Amino acid sequence: MNHFFGSSFLKETDFSAAELNYLIDFAIHLKHLKQQNISHHYLAGRNIALLFEKPSTRTRSAFTVAACDLGAHPEFLGKDDIQLGSKESVADTAAVLGSMFDGIEFRGFKQQTVEQLAAKSGVPVWNGLTDTWHPTQMIADFMTLKEHFGRLQGLTLTYVGDGRNNVANSLLVTGALLGVNVHIAAPATLQPTAAVQALANQAAAKSGAQLLLSTDPAAAVKGADALYTDVWISMGEKVDVAKRIEQLLPYQINKQLLQQTGQESTIVMHCLPAFHDDQTLVGKKLAAQFKLSALEITDQVFSSSQSVVFAEAENRMHAIKAIMAATLGNLFIPTNFFE
Numbered sequence: 001m002n003h004f005f006g007s008s009f010l011k012e013t014d015f016s017a018a019e020l021n022y023l024i025d026f027a028i029h030l031k032h033l034k035q036q037n038i039s040h041h042y043l044a045g046r047n048i049a050l051l052f053e054k055p056s057t058r059t060r061s062a063f064t065v066a067a068c069d070l071g072a073h074p075e076f077l078g079k080d081d082i083q084l085g086s087k088e089s090v091a092d093t094a095a096v097l098g099s100m101f102d103g104i105e106f107r108g109f110k111q112q113t114v115e116q117l118a119a120k121s122g123v124p125v126w127n128g129l130t131d132t133w134h135p136t137q138m139i140a141d142f143m144t145l146k147e148h149f150g151r152l153q154g155l156t157l158t159y160v161g162d163g164r165n166n167v168a169n170s171l172l173v174t175g176a177l178l179g180v181n182v183h184i185a186a187p188a189t190l191q192p193t194a195a196v197q198a199l200a201n202q203a204a205a206k207s208g209a210q211l212l213l214s215t216d217p218a219a220a221v222k223g224a225d226a227l228y229t230d231v232w233i234s235m236g237e238k239v240d241v242a243k244r245i246e247q248l249l250p251y252q253i254n255k256q257l258l259q260q261t262g263q264e265s266t267i268v269m270h271c272l273p274a275f276h277d278d279q280t281l282v283g284k285k286l287a288a289q290f291k292l293s294a295l296e297i298t299d300q301v302f303s304s305s306q307s308v309v310f311a312e313a314e315n316r317m318h319a320i321k322a323i324m325a326a327t328l329g330n331l332f333i334p335t336n337f338f339e
């Protein structure tokens with residue numbers, strides 16, 4: 001008997017606050033098992049398909065290692081490896097994969113694709129990021145917050161930057177569900193859409209989370225327990241780079257902004273990858289063209305003791321393991337557990 005068995009995780013609102021909290025706590029438990037070298041083969045003999053239309057370091061690695069730790073076999077199917085979208089429809093691909101694999105991860109562009117895979121495959125589907133949501137990232141992020149502060153309810157997380165991307169959407173809605181106050185500081189044209197705001201407001205009315213959407217970074221960071229940012233241009237976005245940089249420069253996480261939280265205990269988060277120095281090809285190009293050595297976060301803050309970005313990245317693996325084990329594993333979670 002497993003309450004979660006057969007569920008997909010396509011967006012944060014697929015689960016209740018109690019279910020999300022369970023997954024966070026289960027991820028923390030699985031992390032301890034791994035640290036103590038205690039095996040946890042909840043998915044022995046299972047086969048997992050990993051579909052990627054967009055590149056990935058963390059999500060791909062996390063799904064691969066988590067599947068192996070759980071005793072399953074992961075199979076990577078990149079955009080040039082399969083027919084999806086070119087010679088074969090999403091529905092046909094879903095039917096075929098569902099007949100062979102026990103679970104499917106999808107990272108790509110349209111939310112509709114991951115929804116269709118879930119509708120037509122007959123197996124659990126996990127959203128490894130679409131243009132709209134990044135739900136597996138949320139279990140890791142809120143797990144990181146819980147590990148650090150020992151609680152979630154009543155914390156304040158401020159996101160600064162592009163307030164309309166997948167990560168901003170997911171943070172706003174997840175925080176609202178879990179009773180974490182979420183502040184977003186973004187230019188007027190990059191605020192969350194009305195639809196995302198409506199979902200978040202509905203959840204906040206139930207959890208008591210206080211939400212603040214502002215164009216003023218100083219006001220939004222005041223009292224924040226965590227500052228969070230993400231890249232200014234997301235994968236697949238076609239925008240005028242110079243214009244986007246100009247628009248978002250006032251929203252950079254730097255020493256001054258960090259000090260404006262008014263507390264020394266504030267932690268700094270980023271889902272990664274981050275442009276915090278000129279050590280990458282893109283970073284070098286930006287430095288040459290715009291005379292900037294960092295975009296959304298300065299290296300000084302990224303590398304400071306307040307930054308938890310690499311703990312957060314590691315937690316992707318534990319979180320994804322919890323999600324896969326819960327929705328596909330042979331666990332005892334009574335079906336009335338969350339009533």
Ligand code: CP
Pocket residue numbers: 055056057058059060129137271272273
């Ligand atoms: N944070 C995250 O999803 O990283 P990747 O794009 O490397 O998977």
Ligand code: NVA
Pocket residue numbers: 129165166167230231233234235271272273
């Ligand atoms: N918003 C970013 C997140 C990367 C993990 C993107 O979609 O590129």
